[in-house]
Amino acid sequence: MKRTAFFISDGTGITAEALGQSLLAQFETFDFTKLTRPYVDSIEKAQLIVQQINAAEQADGFRPIIFDTVVNQQIREVIATSKGFMIDIFSTFLAPLEKELVSQSSYTVGKSHSIGKDSNYMERINAVNFALDNDDGARTHYYDKADLIMVGVSRCGKTPTCLYMAMQFGIRAANYPLTEEDMEHLQLPNALKPYKDKLFGLTIDPDRLSAIRNERKPNSRYSSFAQCEFEVRAVEQLFRKENIANINSTHFSVEEISAKILVEKGVDRRLK
Amino acid sequence: MKRTAFFISDGTGITAEALGQSLLAQFETFDFTKLTRPYVDSIEKAQLIVQQINAAEQADGFRPIIFDTVVNQQIREVIATSKGFMIDIFSTFLAPLEKELVSQSSYTVGKSHSIGKDSNYMERINAVNFALDNDDGARTHYYDKADLIMVGVSRCGKTPTCLYMAMQFGIRAANYPLTEEDMEHLQLPNALKPYKDKLFGLTIDPDRLSAIRNERKPNSRYSSFAQCEFEVRAVEQLFRKENIANINSTHFSVEEISAKILVEKGVDRRLK
Numbered sequence: 001m002k003r004t005a006f007f008i009s010d011g012t013g014i015t016a017e018a019l020g021q022s023l024l025a026q027f028e029t030f031d032f033t034k035l036t037r038p039y040v041d042s043i044e045k046a047q048l049i050v051q052q053i054n055a056a057e058q059a060d061g062f063r064p065i066i067f068d069t070v071v072n073q074q075i076r077e078v079i080a081t082s083k084g085f086m087i088d089i090f091s092t093f094l095a096p097l098e099k100e101l102v103s104q105s106s107y108t109v110g111k112s113h114s115i116g117k118d119s120n121y122m123e124r125i126n127a128v129n130f131a132l133d134n135d136d137g138a139r140t141h142y143y144d145k146a147d148l149i150m151v152g153v154s155r156c157g158k159t160p161t162c163l164y165m166a167m168q169f170g171i172r173a174a175n176y177p178l179t180e181e182d183m184e185h186l187q188l189p190n191a192l193k194p195y196k197d198k199l200f201g202l203t204i205d206p207d208r209l210s211a212i213r214n215e216r217k218p219n220s221r222y223s224s225f226a227q228c229e230f231e232v233r234a235v236e237q238l239f240r241k242e243n244i245a246n247i248n249s250t251h252f253s254v255e256e257i258s259a260k261i262l263v264e265k266g267v268d269r270r271l272k
Numbered sequence: 273m274k275r276t277a278f279f280i281s282d283g284t285g286i287t288a289e290a291l292g293q294s295l296l297a298q299f300e301t302f303d304f305t306k307l308t309r310p311y312v313d314s315i316e317k318a319q320l321i322v323q324q325i326n327a328a329e330q331a332d333g334f335r336p337i338i339f340d341t342v343v344n345q346q347i348r349e350v351i352a353t354s355k356g357f358m359i360d361i362f363s364t365f366l367a368p369l370e371k372e373l374v375s376q377s378s379y380t381v382g383k384s385h386s387i388g389k390d391s392n393y394m395e396r397i398n399a400v401n402f403a404l405d406n407d408d409g410a411r412t413h414y415y416d417k418a419d420l421i422m423v424g425v426s427r428c429g430k431t432p433t434c435l436y437m438a439m440q441f442g443i444r445a446a447n448y449p450l451t452e453e454d455m456e457h458l459q460l461p462n463a464l465k466p467y468k469d470k471l472f473g474l475t476i477d478p479d480r481l482s483a484i485r486n487e488r489k490p491n492s493r494y495s496s497f498a499q500c501e502f503e504v505r506a507v508e509q510l511f512r513k514e515n516i517a518n519i520n521s522t523h524f525s526v527e528e529i530s531a532k533i534l535v536e537k538g539v540d541r542r543l544k
Binding site: 023025029122124128132 | 291295298299364368375394429432435534
């Protein structure tokens with residue numbers, strides 16, 4: 001069944017979207033059209049959103065579901081005039097929290113919530129720079145500064161994972177692509193040997209790897225299923241032999257892989 | 273006041289964390305210690321978390337606040353034996369949603385929620401690769417494929433913004449650092465002229481820029497306040513002259529900058 005969902009915020013919309021997405025994921029038989037509307041911070045913008053909500057109601061024949069984290073009460077009242085079904089994230093939970101903390105929230109007193117710039121900023125930028133500077137085995141002499149070093153065959157997903165961990169957690173993650181030479185000798189390259197405790201392996205199904213490599217270098221030996229299978233099997237053997245914890249990226253999202261690595265390696269996030 | 277908060281999930285913990293963080297941000301006078309505990313997917317792991325919660329209660333002299341999105345009822349029951357104050361994210365909202373959708377949720381029938389791998393995967397990887405391949409003006413001949421091209425002085429935050437938009441929204445964003453030559457002539461470089469409608473400017477306070485550059489190249493002309501001020505002023509003048517929408521990155525997080533750019537440019541996210 002088709003339904004429309006709106007994630008509405010006077011800020012980035014990240015919270016409304018994250019919560020809305022995971023609540024809607026519990027209703028698998030529905031086909032939701034999901035629309036995020038950040039920075040709805042004026043009456044005029046709210047009136048525009050009301051028009052969009054009502055148009056969706058007309059088109060679907062059902063009320064759109066609205067997840068909102070709008071702080072300003074006047075703006076919320078405008079949105080409430082729409083034909084949508086509103087899920088009120090903030091006030092639902094702030095009442096019990098205010099009671100527990102014996103304290104009024106900024107929401108109740110009408111102050112807006114901004115992520116803003118904070119002490120995390122430089123930590124995060126430095127982590128992203130670290131991931132970029134130490135990508136693809138280009139440089140190995142900063143490995144002593146790394147929180148983690150991801151290893152695996154070329155194009156198995158190391159770089160996006162390192163960048164996500166940098167952005168989301170402030171983790172400094174380098175990555176090193178294992179070469180055919182490493183695979184043939186079933187040996188860790190010398191650059192990695194001193195940092196065995198920082199290594200985490202990424203593996204992938206050979207057919208998925210072949211598809212990904214074909215987008216870059218179509219019809220090459222590098223992209224062939226046979227080559228991908230050889231590399232993946234060799235690397236998995238190396239992981240076993242060297243006892244390197246690893247995860248198969250084929251069936252997990254970057255978020256899932258990253259969260260699993262942090263748990264497995266016991267690495268603490270640097271962002272507060 | 274000091275309090276401890278736990279974000280507990282049998283998945284990545286992203287939802288519990290996003291919602292918990294923004295609810296706690298409404299209580300500005302508190303100093304929360306925030307602990308994320310993803311993949312709590314067994315009774316044993318839940319028992320370990322209970323110990324951590326109770327230890328925090330002992331240390332703080334107050335009940336820790338627990339935000340959880342654990343689906344498994346047996347695991348939730350174990351966590352409920354702790355001394356924490358539980359905010360029950362899923363069941364609070366799923367009941368009204370089930371009524372509105374006239375449908376049972378997977379949660380109610382006990383199925384777990386995984387982000388998993390989906391059609392978004394390649395879109396996202398391709399966007400990250402696009403940002404990396406078209407970083408720092410290194411290549412300009414793929415600008416026709418770009419959704420956006422970020423422009424600004426060196427080290428004003430273009431790369432993290434492009435990577436975030438790629439990862440979060442699947443947006444293909446290139447970035448081009450404006451050079452002293454561009455500034456002196458107050459002209460857009462030829463490579464950018466055909467793509468004026470894709471440009472978005474990033475500016476920054478000169479003292480912040482100087483601090484960031486000093487981390488890379490301490491005590492250089494490049495990092496000096498005078499040089500940073502000259503470049504920023506020139507670039508801001510160029511943005512005005514060429515009528516290029518822009519934002520000052522100094523006081524906003526990468527999330528805020530990215531969300532604002534999408535709204536301002538009317539660019540649709542590619543991830544569903």
